[in-house]
Every structure is written in structure tokens, then in C-alpha cells.
Amino acid sequence: MPFIEEYQRIVALELEARKAITHRLLVCGASGCLSSGGDAVREALAAEVNARGLGREVQVKGVGCMGLCAAGPLVAVDPAGLLYQAVTPADAGDIVASLGSGPVTRLLCPTDTPFFTRQLKIVLENSGLIDPERIEDYVVSGGYQALIKVLTEMTPGEVIDQITRSGLRGRGGGGYPTGLKWTTVAKASGQVKYVICNADEGDPGAFMDRSVLESDPHRVLEGMALAGYAVGASHGYVYVRAEYPVAVRRLQTAIKQAKRLNLLGNAVLGTPYSFNVEVRLGAGAFVCGEETALMASIEGRQGTPRPRPPYPAEHGLWGCPTLINNVETFANVAWIVRRGGEAFAAIGSGKSRGTKVFALAGKIVNTGLIEVPMGTSLREIIEEIGGGVPEGRRCKAVQTGGPSGGCIPADHFDAPVDYESLRQLGSMMGSGGMIVMDDSSCMVDVARYFMDFCMTESCGKCVPCRVGTTHIHDLLARITAGKASEDDLRLLDELCELLQGTSLCGLGQSAPNPVLSTLRYFREEYAAHVGEHRCLAGACGATEEVTS
Amino acid sequence: MKPQVKIKTLSIDGRDIGAREDETILEVARENGIAIPTLCWLEGLSTVGACRLCMVEIEGSSRLLPACTTHVEEGMRIATDSERLRRYRRQIVELIFSERNHVCSVCVSNGHCELQSLAQALGIVRVHVPYRYPRLDVDASHPRFVVDHNRCILCTRCVRVCDEVEGAHTWDVSGRGVDARVITDLAQPWGASESCTGCGKCVHVCPTGALFEKGKSVAEMSKRRQFLPYLTLMREERR
Amino acid sequence: MSKPRLATLWLDGCSGCHMSLLDLDERLLELATKADFVFSPLVDVKEFPRDVDIALVEGAIGTDEDREKILKVRERSRLLVAFGDCAVTGNVPAMRNPHGTCCVLARAYHETVTESPQTPTENLPRLAERVCPIHEVVAVDLVIPGCPPPADVIHEVLTELVAGRMPDPARLSRFGQ
Numbered sequence: 015m016p017f018i019e020e021y022q023r024i025v026a027l028e029l030e031a032r033k034a035i036t037h038r039l040l041v042c043g044a045s046g047c048l049s050s051g052g053d054a055v056r057e058a059l060a061a062e063v064n065a066r067g068l069g070r071e072v073q074v075k076g077v078g079c080m081g082l083c084a085a086g087p088l089v090a091v092d093p094a095g096l097l098y099q100a101v102t103p104a105d106a107g108d109i110v111a112s113l114g115s116g117p118v119t120r121l122l123c124p125t126d127t128p129f130f131t132r133q134l135k136i137v138l139e140n141s142g143l144i145d146p147e148r149i150e151d152y153v154v155s156g157g158y159q160a161l162i163k164v165l166t167e168m169t170p171g172e173v174i175d176q177i178t179r180s181g182l183r184g185r186g187g188g189g190y191p192t193g194l195k196w197t198t199v200a201k202a203s204g205q206v207k208y209v210i211c212n213a214d215e216g217d218p219g220a221f222m223d224r225s226v227l228e229s230d231p232h233r234v235l236e237g238m239a240l241a242g243y244a245v246g247a248s249h250g251y252v253y254v255r256a257e258y259p260v261a262v263r264r265l266q267t268a269i270k271q272a273k274r275l276n277l278l279g280n281a282v283l284g285t286p287y288s289f290n291v292e293v294r295l296g297a298g299a300f301v302c303g304e305e306t307a308l309m310a311s312i313e314g315r316q317g318t319p320r321p322r323p324p325y326p327a328e329h330g331l332w333g334c335p336t337l338i339n340n341v342e343t344f345a346n347v348a349w350i351v352r353r354g355g356e357a358f359a360a361i362g363s364g365k366s367r368g369t370k371v372f373a374l375a376g377k378i379v380n381t382g383l384i385e386v387p388m389g390t391s392l393r394e395i396i397e398e399i400g401g402g403v404p405e406g407r408r409c410k411a412v413q414t415g416g417p418s419g420g421c422i423p424a425d426h427f428d429a430p431v432d433y434e435s436l437r438q439l440g441s442m443m444g445s446g447g448m449i450v451m452d453d454s455s456c457m458v459d460v461a462r463y464f465m466d467f468c469m470t471e472s473c474g475k476c477v478p479c480r481v482g483t484t485h486i487h488d489l490l491a492r493i494t495a496g497k498a499s500e501d502d503l504r505l506l507d508e509l510c511e512l513l514q515g516t517s518l519c520g521l522g523q524s525a526p527n528p529v530l531s532t533l534r535y536f537r538e539e540y541a542a543h544v545g546e547h548r549c550l551a552g553a554c555g556a557t558e559e560v561t562s
Numbered sequence: 563m564k565p566q567v568k569i570k571t572l573s574i575d576g577r578d579i580g581a582r583e584d585e586t587i588l589e590v591a592r593e594n595g596i597a598i599p600t601l602c603w604l605e606g607l608s609t610v611g612a613c614r615l616c617m618v619e620i621e622g623s624s625r626l627l628p629a630c631t632t633h634v635e636e637g638m639r640i641a642t643d644s645e646r647l648r649r650y651r652r653q654i655v656e657l658i659f660s661e662r663n664h665v666c667s668v669c670v671s672n673g674h675c676e677l678q679s680l681a682q683a684l685g686i687v688r689v690h691v692p693y694r695y696p697r698l699d700v701d702a703s704h705p706r707f708v709v710d711h712n713r714c715i716l717c718t719r720c721v722r723v724c725d726e727v728e729g730a731h732t733w734d735v736s737g738r739g740v741d742a743r744v745i746t747d748l749a750q751p752w753g754a755s756e757s758c759t760g761c762g763k764c765v766h767v768c769p770t771g772a773l774f775e776k777g778k779s780v781a782e783m784s785k786r787r788q789f790l791p792y793l794t795l796m797r798e799e800r801r
Numbered sequence: 802m803s804k805p806r807l808a809t810l811w812l813d814g815c816s817g818c819h820m821s822l823l824d825l826d827e828r829l830l831e832l833a834t835k836a837d838f839v840f841s842p843l844v845d846v847k848e849f850p851r852d853v854d855i856a857l858v859e860g861a862i863g864t865d866e867d868r869e870k871i872l873k874v875r876e877r878s879r880l881l882v883a884f885g886d887c888a889v890t891g892n893v894p895a896m897r898n899p900h901g902t903c904c905v906l907a908r909a910y911h912e913t914v915t916e917s918p919q920t921p922t923e924n925l926p927r928l929a930e931r932v933c934p935i936h937e938v939v940a941v942d943l944v945i946p947g948c949p950p951p952a953d954v955i956h957e958v959l960t961e962l963v964a965g966r967m968p969d970p971a972r973l974s975r976f977g978q
Contacts, residue, residue, distance in 0.1 A: 299738065316735065321611040321631040474716065474735070474742030475612050481657040484740050485691050505690065512653050515626055515646075516614045665896060666977025667886055667948030678976055685971035688889050688936060688944045695931075697899035 017276045017283040018162060021153065024275070028150045036071040037113045038092040039063075042142060043076035044228045045221070045260055046083030046382070051102070055087045058103035062110040072113060078229020080142035081133075084381035085123055090142065099123035128398040129380050134361065136369050137345040138385045141229035146264050149271035152232040158277050160351035161239055165285045168351075173244040174200060177347065179355030181367030186212055186303075186340030187415065187444045188520075189366075189433040195337065198327040199245040202335035207247035209238050209289075210331065210338045212308060213254035213261070216300040217416025218467060219375035220447030223341035225383050226371070227254065227261035230345070231268035235291060237344030239278060240351055242289040245337050249290050253308050256295040265293055300417075300471035304519045305338045307473065318473045319519035340445065342371055363389025366432035366443075376413075376449040377403045386431075393427040396450055407452035411535070415444025417464045417471075418524035420531025421457060440531040442524070456553035457536040458543055462490035464528035468521065479522030482513045486529060493540060494554040496547035503544060507533075572638040581634045588616055588629035591642060598642050599651055599680055601658075601769055602717040603630040606790035608726060610718060615651050615680075618642050626650075648684065655681050656689045661740065662696060663712040664770070670783035671771030677715060678770075696740070703753030706776055707765050709744070714772035716742055720764035727793055732758040744772075763789070805854040805963050808840035809884070810874060812867040813894040813932060814860030817949040818885035819843065822857075824952035832956075835963045853878040855962050861887040861894045862933050866926035875939040880962065883941045886948040886976060888934060893948075895932040902928045945970045947978040954978075 041047075041056040060074040080088045085099035089109065098109065098121035108118045135141070144151035152158070164173055178193025199207060211234060215223040227234060238250045254262055269291050272278040280288045294312050301307045302317040309331045311317035330336020346368060350358045359367045366388035372395065373383055379401030386395060396402065396412060403409045411421045414431075420441030422429070429435045433443050451460065469483040489506045492498040510526035517523045533540060542550050568583045574591055581590040586609070591598050601613040609630045616629040621639035629642070641647075658664075658677060666672050698711035721733040721744065732755050736745045746752040765773040766785045774783040811819060819842060825832065839853060840846050849870070856878035862868055875881055886892040897905040906928070911918040935941055945958055954973045961968035 301738075321628055323632075469739060472739035474737065474739045475610070476614050477612070477654050477657055477661075477715075478614055480716070480739055480742070481661045484694065485657070485660070488692070508653065509691075512650055516617055516650050516654065518611060518614065659890075663896065663899060664976075665890075665892060666975075667892055668896075669977065672977045682971070682975040685969075687946050687971050687974070688883070688934070688941075692937065693891060693895065693898075693933075695895065695898035 018166075021158065021162065021275065021277075021283075024150055025154055028154045034070055035073045037073070037094075039072065039074045039109065040077045040090040040092060040142065041074065042078070042080045042086060042088045043146075044079035044141075044225055045258075046079065046225075047086035047088055048260065050086045050100075052087035054103045055089065055101050055106070058106035059089070059109065062106040066110060068110065068113075072110065075145050076147070077143060078141040078146050079138070079225040079383055081138070081384060082123070082129060082380060082382045084379065088123070088142075091117075095125070097123040097125050127401075128394075129382075129384070129401065132390075132394065132399050133385050134369050134387050135385045136349050136358075136361075137226060137233075137342055137371050138229070138383070139349070140233065141225065141383075144230065146229050146231055147267050149232060149268065149275065152230070156352065157232050157348070158236055158272075160348040161236055161243075161277060162283065164240055164243055164351060165283055165287060170200060170244045170246065173240060173351065176350055176355040177244070180346075180350045180358035181355075181362070181365070182343065182346055182350065182358065183366065183433065184339060185342035185346070185370065185445065187418065187442060189443055192339065192343055195327060195339070196241065196244055198325075199247075199335050199337040202328050204335045206249075206334045207245055208331045208334055208336040209242045209245065209247045209250040210305075210308065210312070210336060211238055211250065211252040211344055212303060212305065212338055212340045213252055213258075214296045214303040214308060215255065215258075215341070215445060216303050216471075217418075217445055217447045218464075219373065219413075219449045220416055220445055221373045222371045222383065222446045224258050224261050225373075226341050226345050227258065227265055231261075231265045232272065233348060234265075234341055234344045235268055235272055235278060237347035238291060239282065239289045240347050241337055241339065241344065243287055245335075247337065248288045249292075251292055251294050251312055251331075253294045253296055253302070253312060255298060257298060262293060262295065269293070299473070300467075301473040301519070301521050304521055307519070308338070309336065318475045319521075321518060342446070361387050362432070363387075363430055364432055365434060370431065370443070370446055372446045372448050374400045374448050374450065377407065377409075377452040377455075378450040379404055388432050389430040391428050391430055392422065395431065395448070396427065400450065403450060403452045407454065409450065410453045410455060411451050411457065413441075413449040413451065413460065413464075413528070414447070415442035415527070416447050417467045418442060418520065418527055419444045420527045421451070421460060421535065422531070423535040426535075440527065440534055442527070454551060454553060456494065456549050456551040457532040457539050458490060458549075459494050459553055461529045461532045462487065462494055465490055465525070468525040472522065472525075476516075476518035476522060478513050479517045479519075479525060482509050482517075483522070483525055485509055486513070486526065490529070493543045494549070496543055496549075496554070498544050500544060503540065570634050570636045570638075572634055572636070572640065574640045575642055583634065585634055586630060587618060587627075587632050587634060587638075587640055590634055591629060591640075596642055598629050599683065600630060601676060601680065601715060602719065604719050604723075604767055604787070604790065606727070606794040607719060607722045607767070610722070613654070613715075613717060615654055617647060617650060619644060619647065652684050652686055653690075655684055655686055656691055658715050659686075659689045660691045660693050662694070662698060662714065665712075668780055669713060669771040670774045670778045670780060671713070671785075672781040674781070674784040675771060676769035694740070701746075701752050702776070703751035704755075704758070704760075705753065706760060707752065707762065708774055708776055709746075709752060710772055710774070711743060712772075713770045714744055715770055716744065717769060718744070719767040719769065720744060720773060723763045723767045723790070727790065728759060728761050728763050730757050730759050730761075733764060805836045806839045806850070806852060807836040807855050807857075807959075807963070808838070808849065808853045808874075808878065809842070809857040810840070810849070810859065810870065811842050812858060812860030812870060812888070812935075813863030814885065814887040815893070816842070816859070818859040818887075818947075821885075821949035821952050822955055825956050826952075828952075828956050832959060832963070836959075849873055849877060851877050855880045855882065855959075857882045857884040858888050858935060859884045861891045862929065862935060862938050863894050864926035864928055868929070868938060871935060871939050880942045881935075881939065882958075882962075883935045883944040885950055886946055889936075889944045889946050890976060891932050891934045895934075898931055902930050943967065943970065945974055946976045947974040948976075950974050951978065
């Protein structure tokens with residue numbers, strides 16, 4: 015097949031070109047490091063290399079996220095295996111001069127720490143190693159091999175079978191078995207079907223999907239193309255927030271590149287399978303991450319959810335059967351197809367298989383992005399990989415699952431991170447945001463913060479969420495101000511129950527979770543605000559400070 | 563020839579009932595004289611499931627489902643009334659009362675208002691959540707009609723009747739959450755609307771005093787909705 | 802057995818509920834045989850007495866004085882009844898809330914007045930920034946909605962209360978009636 019030969023030619027050319035290179039300087043170009051000046055570092059390094067006439071043997075390369083955002087901008091030196099942290103353009107001279115001799119010790123970032131050694135990367139296997147704006151980089155690291163394999167050797171049923179065997183579950187929050195979802199869409203009757211990638215990541219403190227799209231966009235496209243083949247869809251949409259300009263740009267570049275190599279588009283690799291992908295930008299509404307609201311938005315209507323059933327698998331985009339998965343879910347697919355479902359299923363624990371990407375944020379030393387096997391304990395993630403809370407403070411709780419999740423107190427940190435355990439603790443996996451709080455955080459105020467988010471982001475369609483979130487928010491504000499009564503606490507309980515029981519979509523149904531989980535684990539903080547008008551954490555300004 | 567419609571048997575509040583498979587729980591309940599409270603639902607318009615008042619319990623499921631959008635299934639055992647459902651319904655109506663400024667005593671629809679009579683039917687005599695008292699506009703720019711946002715409950719009946727029956731799509735919703743408002747055209751004054759045909763259907767489907775005819779004083783605005791099932795029926799026959 | 806001690810009071814309202822009470826007409830005489838009216842705007846007593854059994858309060862809480870009064874009434878009454886829509890919901894007096902008290906005063910005493918506009922202050926209670934129904938300030942035992950509640954409803958409620966039974970107002974009256 016001519017297209018496959020073309021693919022192999024590109025791999026060969028790329029490998030040939032690399033032979034001349036003795037050193038590679040990999041500069042992180044994901045949003046975290048870009049915001050701390052990564053771009054300028056890359057330019058300074060390139061200028062330094064050129065000035066020294068090393069342009070042929072030293073390559074300066076913008077790559078995706080290296081994970082340890084807290085220490086950015088990061089520069090990795092290959093093949094020396096060195097990592098430099100907090101690099102400034104002024105360091106360029108020293109770095110280039112040191113190539114081939116000893117490292118620049120003052121910039122060294124230790125890589126033998128748990129942050130690097132305890133991770134297991136599937137979704138992020140290429141992140142920080144390849145240039146996300148070059149399809150050649152992806153292809154050389156095994157990219158699109160899964161697609162070639164599937165189109166030449168496998169039936170759609172076999173693809174779904176591998177996904178089912180892998181035990182992969184939706185990484186967007188719900189944890190619905192991916193294989194089952196694909197089967198339903200595959201079996202749904204309809205000439206036209208769609209595949210949608212949900213990249214409307216909106217949880218405060220969450221940046222997993224953003225990072226994957228910025229670091230390895232082809233991986234997501236390949237996953238979508240595999241899904242399209244498996245369920246019988248020839249058109250896909252990536253619904254991504256307009257607030258992620260770098261991700262959007264790299265995604266659009268990737269789509270163009272893949273089409274040029276006929277890895278996407280009509281008659282993919284000369285086979286009868288066609289798969290076209292378009293990017294749709296979200297206008298910044300959190301609720302558009304809800305699948306029915308997301309589809310309404312793609313259709314050009316107001317982004318509000320509708321009752322389910324019917325589910326998108328039967329009645330989705332423009333009434334056609336539609337497969338919706340999140341970025342991270344699609345990012346696992348090619349790996350599973352390449353290595354087989356069993357290899358994936360061998361990782362993880364219980365009913366949660368594979369790995370999960372988490373964004374560590376809040377009061378934690380190693381702010382950044384990590385990927386660990388499912389079932390890793392919260393303690394290992396936060397205290398070992400994350401380095402715990404900064405000096406002098408005590409870790410109090412972690413919020414997982416964003417505004418739909420809950421706060422888990424530090425004495426439950428031995429719980430394994432999997433879908434079921436987190437749910438039992440009153441939280442949820444969510445998309446993977448973890449916000450760590452120390453003892454200076456007031457848990458009532460934390461609940462108020464998340465309710466403020468839910469109130470602002472409520473679409474306003476159904477009454478319980480539209481009005482209920484404002485009342486719950488106002489009650490929490492009264493409590494933090496030390497002006498609430500026992501009756502207010504009772505009303506708070508009642509409203510939380512109402513929202514859980516009657517809201518139209520997941521946003522409203524789960525909006526009370528931060529309140530309910532803090533009530534469950536930190537009721538004494540609520541009681542102190544109400545009964546004694548004081549904040550145990552000393553955080554709420556309007557109440558009397560706790561004086562020791 | 564119409565395709566054959568299957569018949570499902572189910573029970574509502576302990577009564578065994580037969581229903582066509584394309585019917586919703588709400589339709590079947592109404593046919594059988596079982597009242598389920600609603601506000602956003604109106605016969606002849608599409609269903610949105612927004613007010614959440616028609617939530618019912620289905621045996622074997624912990625989730626409540628809206629009767630207006632849920633289709634019947636074989637063997638379904640439905641409860642339309644329970645202490646929990648009554649409590650939720652009261653709370654939802656109280657939330658609506660607290661959201662905007664529903665001053666029944668000086669409202670054009672006093673005595674003819676679906677929200678008011680629903681409150682009475684549910685035994686609501688006081689609202690337990692604090693009133694929000696938002697400052698809202700009254701748009702009287704249209705020569706014949708007025709929209710008073712103080713009384714609007716965002717049921718979107720006006721939006722749907724204008725789009726689905728009149729075909730003008732003058733009305734829509736702008737904004738999010740409690741800041742959501744029904745708007746005419748692109749949030750222009752109703753009187754300046756170029757798409758409005760002045761048919762008045764929106765006024766008559768409005769459950770409260772949010773939309774009313776000019777010249778009507780307190781308690782004088784009663785709505786006539788007979789046209790809607792009639793129009794729907796006639797159109798179906800033509801098809 | 803002594804007769805129940807009955808009191809009525811008006812706060813921020815229009816006194817319409819009391820007019821409706823007067824519409825009981827001859828039934829008031831019958832009621833007077835079963836209960837003692839110990840305090841009312843219609844009775845010449847200045848201080849709200851102690852040991853009141855049933856207190857009917859019309860009107861919303863609109864001033865500092867209303868707030869003081871309702872606290873005293875609550876303290877001195879066994880059963881407090883929010884009487885009419887203003888007491889129950891805030892109703893018409895609360896319509897100033899979205900605009901703010903200052904704006905409403907300016908409109909009433911300055912913007913629409915041509916001859917020496919001034920806000921009256923002497924011997925008047927200060928208007929609260931926010932009008933609220935009674936239950937937001939004190940616990941309420943029974944509410945009778947209505948603007949005003951019809952005389953028949955008042956009659957039934959009072960007859961039941963005086964006889965020591967708790968009526969169900971939801972069956973009798975509604976907002977705005």
C-alpha cells in the first residue's frame with residue numbers, strides 16, 4: 015500500500031536525520047513552562063547553539079509537558095539524561111558550553127526522587143520527549159502504528175474487544191466502561207455516526223487534558239480515528255475550550271499534518287475507511303463539559319443539557335448515534351491497541367485498570383502533572399510523589415473531582431485512588447484534578463468557593479440547580495461570616511438533598527458534593543462557625559480569629 | 563400506513579395501566595386521571611424537563627425521573643406521590659418564589675396563575691428560603707404586550723411556542739444561572755423586534771404574569787390556551 | 802377556665818388585614834364571648850401585654866421599631882400567627898428591596914416633590930435597608946397567607962385557635978387571595 019510505504023519512508027528519513035545529532039536540548043513548551051518564560055529560554059538556547067556553530071550536532075527542541083511545573087521552565091539534556099530547572103535565558107551559555115562535559119550543577123533538578131521514579135506513563139509516554147508540532151516525532155515513537163495495524167489486520171469488533179478486555183473506563187469523571195460505550199454505539203442503528211472528544215476541561219485546578227493536547231495531540235487524534243473505525247463513524251469533533259489557545263493551535267496543526275499523510279481524512283491510508291476531524295471551540299461554559307450540553311453547543315445551539323435517556327450512544331449529535339469520550343480516554347486507546355487489552359488490564363487495581371493522570375495543585379511542593387497506576391494510595395501521590403505540603407504546615411485534605419467531587423481528609427489518605435474507593439469516601443475520580451489543602455484552609459470556605467463556581471456555571475435551565483446553588487452559596491457565605499443559625503444548617507442539608515435528587519444534569523446533581531463531604535469530615539468546623547462564631551482555621555475574616 | 567405501535571403494561575400508583583410505547587409517563591398518567599404537577603410542560607409543545615416538578619419514583623431505581631420526558635417501559639412500577647416527592651415539589655416551588663419578585667397581590671395574573679395555584683395545591687403557605695429580591699426590568703415597549711421579568715420562572719414555554727408553533731423564534735434565553743433572562747430577538751426591546759408577529763401565543767402560554775396584555779390590571783389577566791392542542795391536532799391531520 | 806388572651810398588631814402593612822378582621826362583623830361579638838382582646842390597634846392599650854395566648858401580626862418587618870416590636874411580641878406570646886401576605890412573604894412593602902431604601906425615599910420625598918423636598922425624620926422609626934417577612938426575624942407558629950385573608954378564613958382560623966385546635970391554613974387561603 016503506497017500510503018504505508020510513505021509512512022515508513024518518513025520514519026526512515028527521521029531516524030537518518032537524527033544520526034548527525036549528538037546532543038538534544040528539550041525545552042518544555044507546555045502552558046506551565048511557557049508561562050514562566052520557557053519560550054525565551056528556547057530562543058536563547060537556539061541562538062547560543064548557532065553562535066557557537068553547533069547547529070548540526072546540537073538540536074534545540076520544543077517539547078511537551080515534563081510534569082514538574084513547579085520547577086519550570088524545564089530543560090532536559092539528551093542523551094545525558096539531565097534535567098535543569100528554573101532555567102532563564104541567561105543560563106543558555108552555560109548549558110550549551112557544558113554539553114559533552116559535566117552538568118551545570120546549580121541548575122540540576124534531581125530525577126531520582128519519587129516524583130520521577132514512581133510514575134508509570136501510558137498517556138504521557140511521549141510528553142516531554144517529542145515535539146508536539148511535528149508528526150514525524152510522533153510517528154518515530156510508534157505513533158499511528160495502531161491505526162495501521164487496525165486498518166490492515168483487525169475488524170471493528172476486534173478493536174472493541176481489545177478495549178473491553180483492557181478494562182478501560184471513562185477518564186472524564188463518570189468511569190463508564192469504555193468498551194461498553196463503544197459496543198453500544200457500534201450496535202446503534204444509523205448510517206451516520208459521530209465521535210466526539212470532550213476537551214472542555216473546566217474544573218478549577220485541573221490541566222490534564224490541556225497538557226495532553228499541548229504535548230501529544232496526535233495521540234488523541236489516533237485514538238479518535240481508532241474509535242471511529244470501531245463504531246462505524248466517519249466524522250469526529252474535538253470540543254476544546256477557547257481558553258486553551260496553545261492546545262487548539264497544536265491540535266489544528268496535528269490535524270493538518272495527519273491529513274497530509276492520509277492518516278486522517280477520506281480513504282485513510284488508501285482503505286475504505288474515512289475519518290475527518292474538526293475542532294470546535296467552547297465559549298467557556300463549564301456545563302458544556304456535560305455531554306448533552308456539549309452536543310447542543312456543537313450543533314450551534316445554547317449549551318444546556320437535556321434529560322437522558324435517550325443517551326448520546328443512541329440519539330446524539332444531530333440525532334445520530336454518537337460516541338463521546340474524554341481526551342485522556344482517547345489517549346489510552348492507541349497504546350491498548352498496540353500492546354493488547356491484557357497488557358493494560360495488568361496495570362491498576364480492582365475494577366479500575368490502567369493508569370490515571372493527575373494534576374497536583376494547591377498547597378503541595380511538586381505542583382505538576384503525574385501519571386500513576388490506578389490504585390496508588392492518596393498518601394503516595396500527595397506525600398511522596400507530590401512532596402507533601404510546603405514546610406511548616408500540616409496537610410489537611412485533598413479535593414478530588416473538582417466542583418463535583420469532595421474533600422478527603424488526611425486521615426483517609428491510605429485509600430487507593432480508584433473509582434469505587436473515591437466514591438465511597440464521598441468524592442469522585444473526576445477528570446483528575448487534585449487540590450491539596452493545608453491547615454490554613456477553612457473547609458466551609460472551601461465548600462463556599464466550589465459552590466460559588468457551581469452557581470456561576472449553572473446554565474439556569476432547571477430550577478433546583480439554578481436557584482438552589484445560589485441559596486446554598488449564600489448560606490455558606492453566612493456561615494463563614496459567623497451569622498448563620500442552626501436552622502440555616504438544616505436548610506443547607508435540605509437543599510443539598512434536593513439538588514442531588516432532582517437536578518437535570520450531573521453538574522447540579524453533584525454540586526452539593528463539596529458541601530456534603532466537608533459536612534461529613536469537618537462538621538466541627540461548621541459547628542464552630544455557627545455556634546461560637548469562630549473559624550477553627552482562622553481563615554474567615556468576618557469571624558473572630560482563633561487566638562492562641 | 564402507520565407502523566404498528568406496541569403496547570406496554572405498567573403500573574402507576576398501584577393501578578395497572580396499558581400504554582403505547584411512544585407515550586411518556588406524564589401523558590399516560592393524565593389519560594388515567596392521575597395528576598402530576600408541572601410548570602414547564604404544556605400540551606402541544608416539546609418537552610424540556612426543566613422545572614423538575616414532575617419527578618416520579620420508579621421501582622428498582624434510586625434515581626428520580628421526570629415524567630414529562632421519560633417514556634413508558636414494560637413492567638415499570640411508578641409512584642407519582644410520596645412524602646419525598648411532595649417535599650421536593652414544595653421546595654422547588656419555594657425556590658421559584660424566592661428567585662424573583664412574585665408579589666401575587668399586585669400581579670395581573672392573581673387568581674389565574676399556575677405558580678400560585680400550584681403553591682396552594684402543594685400546601686405552600688410560606689417560603690423557607692430567603693427571598694432574593696433581584697432588581698429586574700419590565701419591558702413595555704411592545705404596543706400590545708408587556709414582559710415583566712419579576713414574574714418570569716424561565717419555563718421557556720414562550721420560547722418554544724414562538725419557535726415551534728408560530729415559527730418566528732422571537733424569544734430565546736440569554737445569560738446563565740440566576741442571570742438567565744428570556745429575550746426578544748438579540749436582547750432588543752420587544753417593541754423593536756423585527757421577528758415578532760404580534761400573535762400573542764407567548765402571552766397565553768405563559769403560566770404566570772410575566773407576559774400579559776397591556777391594559778390588564780391586577781387579577782385581570784386570564785390566559786386562553788385552548789388554541790395550542792387545537793393547532794397541534796389540525797397540523798397533524800394535515801400531515 | 803379563663804378565656805384565651807388574643808392580641809392583634811400591625812407592622813409594615815396597609816391595615817387591610819385588620820379591615821378584613823373587622824369584616825367578621827357580628828361574628829366578632831360571638832368571638833368576644835370566647836376570647837379576650839387584650840391588645841389591638843382597634844383597642845386602646847399602649848403596651849403589648851404579657852401572657853398573650855394568640856398574637857395575630859399583620860405586616861412585614863420594615864423598620865427598626867417593627868423589629869423591636871416583633872421580638873417583644875414573640876417573647877410575650879404563646880402562639881404567634883403571621884397574618885396576611887406582608888407578614889408571610891414581605892409582599893408590597895418588600896417591593897422596595899430590589900431598589901434600595903434610599904432610592905425609594907428619594908423618589909417619594911425629593912424627585913417627585915416640587916415644594917421644599919425633604920425626607921421626614923422627626924418622630925419616625927428608621928426604615929430598614931431590607932424589608933423581610935416575620936419568620937426571618939422570629940419563629941412563627943402559624944401563617945395565614947392572603948392579601949387580605951378573607952373574613953371567613955380569619956373566622957375559621959380564630960375559632961379553631963380559640964378552641965385549642967391548630968387549623969390548616971393551606972386548605973383555606975393562598976398568596977394574594
